[in-house]
Amino acid sequence: MIRHAFARAYLGLILIFLYAPIVVMAVMSLNASEFYALPFRFSTEWYERLFTNDEILAAAWRSVWIAIVVAVIATCLGTMATLALWRHEFPGKRLLQALLFPPIAVPWLITGTAMLIFFFGVGIGRGTPAVILGHVALALPYVIVTVFARMQSFDRALEEAARSLGAQPLTVARKVILPHAAPGIIAGALFAFAVSFDQFVVSYFLAEPGDSTLPVLIYSAIRKGFTPEINAVSTLIILVSMAVMVLAARYAKFGGTR
């Protein structure tokens, strides 16, 4: 029993370590003092200022629509790739599967600078199209892994049954395979959205100055000095990405129960 109490206390400490700074930031975004002075006085001034700051609003809007576009493209490409990897044996399949993981393991700094040089080399240059292409590349492995994990539990006898009852291949895909894959596809799309929405490093190298996403704008704002406005916008970002992840977790059921 003592061991369990100790274990619970330890988990509590880890959770405090993980969440305390975020809570402090959220609280300070509601503090009236510009210099984070205590005692705490409640104020929504920083949020009000946020919603009149055109630069931040434009960047926020850009971040959201880029993330949506990335989620759509990455989910379509990723789902098709997963179905191909799952259904068919073809030469080079193992190599392709192995190549899916380095983008997760290589530091983003290298990926970002390499993409910057690559996009200049092929003539796309900096800017939103480069950001979208870069984010799609980063998000694809996450989509494929998520959808593939879901397809592992598909009973192929179902497909056989549908086909023997006379269903055309497209009907089988639409009525049998896709409904089974749906939770995985939704989770994959949410992962892709989160990867893009939270992505800083790659956006930082690929975004055009003055045309940046929210994290890039925050980075340059922090380097100029802290303001409670940054707390406010950061708090909102954390809330959005955590909400997306809670949703994704409900579909993907990672962690599992035993």
Add this chain to the structure above:
Amino acid sequence: MADGGGVPAAVGHGVLQPADGCAFGDREWAFTFANYAQALTNPTYATLLWKSLKLAFWVTVWCVILGFPCAYILARMIKGRAREVLFLLVILPFWSNALVRVFSWAIVLRGNGVLDRAVNAISPWEVDLNLMFSDTAMVIGLVHSYLPYVILTTYLSLQAIDDTVIEAARSLGARFPRILWRLILPLAMPGLIAGAVLVFVPVVGSFMEPRLLGGRVGTTYGTLIEDQFVAVFNWPLGAALSFILLAVVLVILAAASPALRKATS
């Protein structure tokens, strides 16, 4: 897979561009090793690479020390709904914006900041606790960012351990420390190593965290590369430095790949 074209482009850029550093101008492409020569022989660069490796080492050590007990408790001492919720809570910050989380540490750690005040409110004597812009601040911020990786991978390998094996050891009279040392730790090793690699690799290339939490002492190999691309505009040198970093990372990944394969199978 999809960014496969990017990395070879970086190699090419490191070798092909004129050494006086203009990014894709009208200039003729010329083959040179001068950028690599400069990147490899400059003692400052070597010092910074060593510093980044040391930083990554300490961050990894702390993540493993803090993460293993956490994963053990989650995987083997808590069951059912509570486990699902706690697991999600541990993993959730990892999926939220890394930049924003580093910024939140800046507010906590700075002089006269929240931590400083909290400690002084309890402590009977005056403590000057300004951790901001120090190596400690960088390690704290990076451990915070990457701890969930180690917990996740270790959790997965701990969960796969067959309960009957541990029962058998216990019925043969083994006590908990012995079971931990001889049974659980070896079986969890692939997960621990996978987690350690997933922490070490990105931390070697980190630049935003050292920049924001380290201030002037936060110059690392990562910030050096960042500067080549956004401040000095010496892309060829930046590409050469990136590629050297990539080579270091690949060597580490290759060394750990047997363990990684075990952990993912």
